[in-house]
Amino acid sequence: GGDGSWSANGRYFISSQIQFTSQTLAPRHLLLFDTREETIQDLSSGRFLEDLNPSFSPFGMSVAYSRKSLDPENWTPGRQLWVMDIESGENQQLTDSVDYHHSSFTWHPDGEELTYVRYNQATLSEPPEIWMINKDGTGIIRLIINGYAPGWIP
Secondary structure (H helix, E strand, C coil): CCCEEECCCCCEEEEEEECCCCCCCCCEEEEEEECCCCEEEECCCCCCEEEEEEEECCCCCEEEEEEEECCCCCCCCCCEEEEEECCCCEEEECCCCCCEEEEEEEECCCCCEEEEEEEECCCCCCCCEEEEEECCCCCCEEEEECCCCCCCCC
16 A cells, blocks of 8 residues: 554554555555554545555644545645544645645654655656645745655654
8 A cells, every 4th residue: 555654652553555446446545553443444535535645643643644636627746735633533734736746744753843745746857845834734844955754853
């Protein structure tokens, strides 16, 4: 499927998996594995959504991930950054730059900020950039041009 992430308490693991819904449609959904209850829950709602690159917050049950619609009417080149609260089921889209793919999400140790890599999918010759954003979608700042693999130094 793709990258996965463990919850801070070690109980949950989240990863993406291909869902073969027809011969021409195979979106990837986020699956939450509960190691205590030995259950699997599909967190992606909708037939035409593709969710990837999950990253658990260091606190609670928030997950950052990238989402893209595979519906021809809503399709865009890039994947947007979303944050989901697994306990409440609330989803919030934090970015809306349709030509850009957002990935490599890294949470600040306090769980209030994220860094990510942003790639221009419409102009592939542009270098990747590292950006920072608050968990609520405010305070977006470009940090580095031509950067990869963001991380926080304790």
